[in-house]
Amino acid sequence: MPVKMGRSFVLGAVARELRSGVLVLDSNARVLYANPYILRYLTFKPDERVEGRELSSIISNPILLKTVGSVLALEGDISNEAVKPGPEETGPVEIEIEIEEAGRSFNVRGVPINENEDFTLLLFLSDITEEKRLESIKRDFVANVSHELRTPLAAIKGYSETLLDGGVDDEKTSREFLRVIDRHATRMSRLIDDLLTLSRLESQQMSIITTPVDLRELLSSTEKSFVKHAGDKGIELSAEIEDDLPVVSGDRDRLEQVVVNLLDNAIKYTPEGGSVRLRAGVENSTIKVEVVDTGIGIPEADMPRIFERFYRVDKARSRDLGGTGLGLAIAKHIVQGHNGTLNVKSSPGVGTTFSFTLKAF
Ligand SMILES: Nc1ncnc2c1ncn2[C@@H]1O[C@H](COP(=O)(O)OP(=O)(O)OP(=O)(O)O)[C@@H](O)[C@H]1O
Ligand SMILES: [Mg+2]
Missing domain, CATH: 3.30.450.20 (PAS domain)
Structure with missing residues (x-):
């Protein structure tokens, strides 16, 4: 001084x-x-x-x-x-x-x-506005997790009690109940896997290890893995991938998780007779991947919130379809971890397009 x-x-x-x-x-x-x-x-x-x-x-x-x-x-x-x-x-x-x-x-x-x-x-x-906001996010998060776990757990408990109370004597009933129990147990384990993935991504414990990734191969094999699922729902699934798509720099498994999440959503939220297209090409020296559907769309008011953990436009409908509302939160983290952006455009009743960008290796 x-x-x-x-x-x-x-x-x-x-x-x-x-x-x-x-x-x-x-x-x-x-x-x-x-x-x-x-x-x-x-x-x-x-x-x-x-x-x-x-x-x-x-x-x-x-x-x-x-x-x-x-x-x-x-x-x-x-x-x-x-x-x-x-x-x-x-x-x-x-x-x-x-x-x-x-x-x-x-x-x-x-x-x-x-x-x-x-x-x-x-x-x-x-x-202390920001501290209070974080506190309330934490509180909501715990409440959401508890609620999401309680639903399948209650079903597992209810069905196993019925089996123990004599339901097991009837083979047809037992099979049916065991299938329900299995479905709910799968749901719980998926929820826990998703939560762990998200928490590791957020705390940066899960580092994104970038290696050269053949995006063309990744996209077409992921698309193929959904052909049967889309066909069963009466949805036409197609891929338009540029032939000379450059090799990208990324974490193959994580990128696959993003594409799986987006394709899964597109098929889930598109009614029978609709179509889902997976597109990839080079735009302004970055690589752009798009998933375009002709589904129910997302209302304007919900758009800013769909990347939040547990946010679902129609909670009951999404839960029936097996969703927990973590898919997009995970996808966004992964894309950001690759220094890219995940965007959405939607028009209710017409369809939705999710897109993300990646850099060439
Ligand atoms: N292609 C789409 N068309 C219409 N709505 C969509 C689409 N993708 C996502 N949404 C809406 O955004 C919400 C959040 O999507 P997200 O993938 O995070 O959750 P989810 O699919 O419900 O569950 P999860 O991915 O955990 O199985 C969905 O519940 C749905 O309401
Ligand atoms: Mg999803």
């Missing part, structure tokens, strides 16, 4: 540059100082001076006003000779509350300072 730089100049710069709000109030709840960070959340015009104004004229939050009011009232009582605190008593204590203001969440810490009869209340406001 240059020797000449004054202490108050430096403190002013600290308060100005802080990424949290600082408000200093006097004993009448008037503003003595507000740092620039907090100004954007207060209701007053930029050309007005904030100093000297009452707190209630710049913040309407009732919880904050009430808390500050009670701290100041306590200070008033203490300054009153009759109720001066004894030596063991201290003045008003530090407070900590959470408030919602201007659509964001803040943690507010209030520190009263008494110095030579002068009283000031320092308020520090930290924006």
